[in-house]
Amino acid sequence: xxxMTKALFGAAAMVALMAGPALAQEPLKLExxxxxxxxxxxxxxxxFAKEFNxxxxxxxxxxxxxxxxxARPIGINRIIGGDPPGAMQFNTGTQIxxxxxxxxLRNLDDVAAKEGWKEALPPAFYEAIVxxxxxxxxxxNNHGQNWLWYNKALxxxxxxxxPTTWDEFFAAADKLKAAGVIPVAVxxxxxxxxxxxxxxxxxxxxxxxxxxxxxxxxxxAVTSPEFKKVAETFGKLRDYSDPGNANRDWNVATGMVxxxxxxxxxxxDWAKGEFVLANQVAGKDxxxxxxxxxxxxxxxGDVFIFPKLKDEQGTKAQDxxxxxxMSKDAQVKFNAKKGSVPVRLDxxxxxxxxxxxxxxxxxxxxxxxxxxxxxxxxxxxxxxLQDVVGEYWATPTMTAxxxxxxxxxxxxxxx
Amino acid sequence: MKTRRRMNVxxxxxxxxxxxxxxxxxxxxxxxxxxxSFTESKxxxxxxxxxxxxxxxxxxTSRWSISLENMVIFGIGLIAVCLVLGFLLAAALDQKxxxxxxxxxxxxxxxxxxxxVTGLAWQWILNPTLGLQQYVRNLGWTDFQFDWIIRxxxxxxxxxxxxxxxxxxxxxxxxxxGLRGIDQELWKAAKIDGIPTxxxxxxxxxxMLRPTIITSxxxxxxxxxxxxxxxxxxxxxxxxxxxxxxxxxILDYLFGRANIGLATAASSILLVIVLVIITPWLYYxxxxxxxxxx
Numbered sequence: 238x239x240x241m242t243k244a245l246f247g248a249a250a251m252v253a254l255m256a257g258p259a260l261a262q263e264p265l266k267l268e269x270x271x272x273x274x275x276x277x278x279x280x281x282x283x284x285f286a287k288e289f290n291x292x293x294x295x296x297x298x299x300x301x302x303x304x305x306x307x308a309r310p311i312g313i314n315r316i317i318g319g320d321p322p323g324a325m326q327f328n329t330g331t332q333i334x335x336x337x338x339x340x341x342l343r344n345l346d347d348v349a350a351k352e353g354w355k356e357a358l359p360p361a362f363y364e365a366i367v368x369x370x371x372x373x374x375x376x377x378n379n380h381g382q383n384w385l386w387y388n389k390a391l392x393x394x395x396x397x398x399x400p401t402t403w404d405e406f407f408a409a410a411d412k413l414k415a416a417g418v419i420p421v422a423v424x425x426x427x428x429x430x431x432x433x434x435x436x437x438x439x440x441x442x443x444x445x446x447x448x449x450x451x452x453x454x455x456x457x458a459v460t461s462p463e464f465k466k467v468a469e470t471f472g473k474l475r476d477y478s479d480p481g482n483a484n485r486d487w488n489v490a491t492g493m494v495x496x497x498x499x500x501x502x503x504x505x506d507w508a509k510g511e512f513v514l515a516n517q518v519a520g521k522d523x524x525x526x527x528x529x530x531x532x533x534x535x536x537x538g539d540v541f542i543f544p545k546l547k548d549e550q551g552t553k554a555q556d557x558x559x560x561x562x563m564s565k566d567a568q569v570k571f572n573a574k575k576g577s578v579p580v581r582l583d584x585x586x587x588x589x590x591x592x593x594x595x596x597x598x599x600x601x602x603x604x605x606x607x608x609x610x611x612x613x614x615x616x617x618x619x620x621x622l623q624d625v626v627g628e629y630w631a632t633p634t635m636t637a638x639x640x641x642x643x644x645x646x647x648x649x650x651x652x
Numbered sequence: 653m654k655t656r657r658r659m660n661v662x663x664x665x666x667x668x669x670x671x672x673x674x675x676x677x678x679x680x681x682x683x684x685x686x687x688x689s690f691t692e693s694k695x696x697x698x699x700x701x702x703x704x705x706x707x708x709x710x711x712x713t714s715r716w717s718i719s720l721e722n723m724v725i726f727g728i729g730l731i732a733v734c735l736v737l738g739f740l741l742a743a744a745l746d747q748k749x750x751x752x753x754x755x756x757x758x759x760x761x762x763x764x765x766x767x768x769v770t771g772l773a774w775q776w777i778l779n780p781t782l783g784l785q786q787y788v789r790n791l792g793w794t795d796f797q798f799d800w801i802i803r804x805x806x807x808x809x810x811x812x813x814x815x816x817x818x819x820x821x822x823x824x825x826x827x828x829x830g831l832r833g834i835d836q837e838l839w840k841a842a843k844i845d846g847i848p849t850x851x852x853x854x855x856x857x858x859x860m861l862r863p864t865i866i867t868s869x870x871x872x873x874x875x876x877x878x879x880x881x882x883x884x885x886x887x888x889x890x891x892x893x894x895x896x897x898x899x900x901x902i903l904d905y906l907f908g909r910a911n912i913g914l915a916t917a918a919s920s921i922l923l924v925i926v927l928v929i930i931t932p933w934l935y936y937x938x939x940x941x942x943x944x945x946x
Binding site: 310317336483628646 | 694695696709712713714715775779780781782799801802804807886887888889890891892893894904905906907908909910911914
């Protein structure tokens, strides 16, 4: 009997201990899984952590170094294995399709409705987070992918004005070449080449062609003369880059523009971080163009998904974090440091730099909001096509027709 | 007899955990991998049967055939050059030269570096605008050209160069220990008979080094099949896809491209290749009827 009482007391004490923290308004603890580890990125994510903690949460940081392709499998394994993080980063687009289809993710319909996400987001971005009519992710940033960066001092010295058409661009490149400067800093890795190719596809081929090629995966669009012309323009750029471009990292290529060794670089707006690190100011030391040619804004970015959790506290914390991610204040603070533009179109953009201002201005026109390839097609298709573009770039003997044929074969196999 | 059997039982009991690990962790995962390769699996493994669709796509993909081709070129190049170079270095060090320890350390040093470091270092050395080519041009030979790393028909040989630089030290160390194991009397006898040194090496020493050579070939072959980080750091599989290797293909499709079905199909093919090459050799080495002892 005595023992029994003891055991009962013990159990009661345990219950009291466990219940204690919950009663005492413990902050809502949530593990956040992401791969933002480089200087500027880590500083940016701190802004979210600060906002979340101020709102009554407790941010538990799980940052996996390297790129998304290293971190994603780790996170996905944890979600499948039943030990999910409270929130996990993905790139905006088709990456979350299967996790959502398998019912592993929470839907955020309530938060989204309460905070008016649908009205605040560009339509393509809203579509990108909705699966079967339910909101499955919280978008955090909008990275423009089709920027052309240039060294302002270098262009001025050679009497070149900012090019607005492809003809002007090649005229400028010829001038730079004659002056002994590498016209275009190219990083010869397939994904970078593909970004450059897409810039040309949008600028020279136009929005409709881009959407037909990537969204409808239309073989006829790929065999069209317009697409072939894009391929030829892309091939022409080989003569305007230097032989050292093979396997060059993007930031090394950006460094060439910063130091004045090269004039231009096609790259997403994450390149801005490199300019800023070198104490250069947007619009003063370096310039940025969406285009040349047709002015569009290719929107890519990151989202956070919220795996289903068993405990109620965690679920509450998820609601809070989703609200914080999309709050106007956190959006501005985070994106100013990240180099991207806020996903919400209704925030105060005056704190953003000159280049982001250009981006925000273009984004005001819904017709110019172009979803990135990650949103339009599966990773399998997108990255297999990067191989094709990379092979074409590295094989000057390959004709545009062969390239087009390979493109269609690849899409047919991967579909 | 009785004690012998008891000992056998004890041995089996002791080996049992290892046996379980082998069956489940190795054979089990292999079978699972092969099974997944016949499904429609994308990001997550599913069991929707797809027949041989993944294999059809695999062999229609030029990147895969290039990868296999590269593995063969890299394999033959790496093994041949490493064996020759390793042996020559070992034979040179075996001449009782001065500072042998110093040289041995120098030659073995590259092996202490990871493939990532090796790849990056050679990427810089061979970059035509930063490295060797530019250096020699600056010295005055302005026509000097060594730009294999950016030529898609030559870049795979650059991978061999970096691989050889890294691995030949190890082969040298193995060969040297083999040479040291050879009885000095043999050399004296050969000298008395007036046999030229090179004949001694070719006809006597090399056949005696057979076990060492086999060990070296096995070690190098393993490095060839799993080569990934070296290519990633050195060429990134480029220019284009010209230096891609099977391991990189598999990892790209497994993780980045979320296509487990295709990745496991590629792994299965790789497994079959390894088995086809290794089985006859294993049989020859370990299971053929032993020669009678003299």
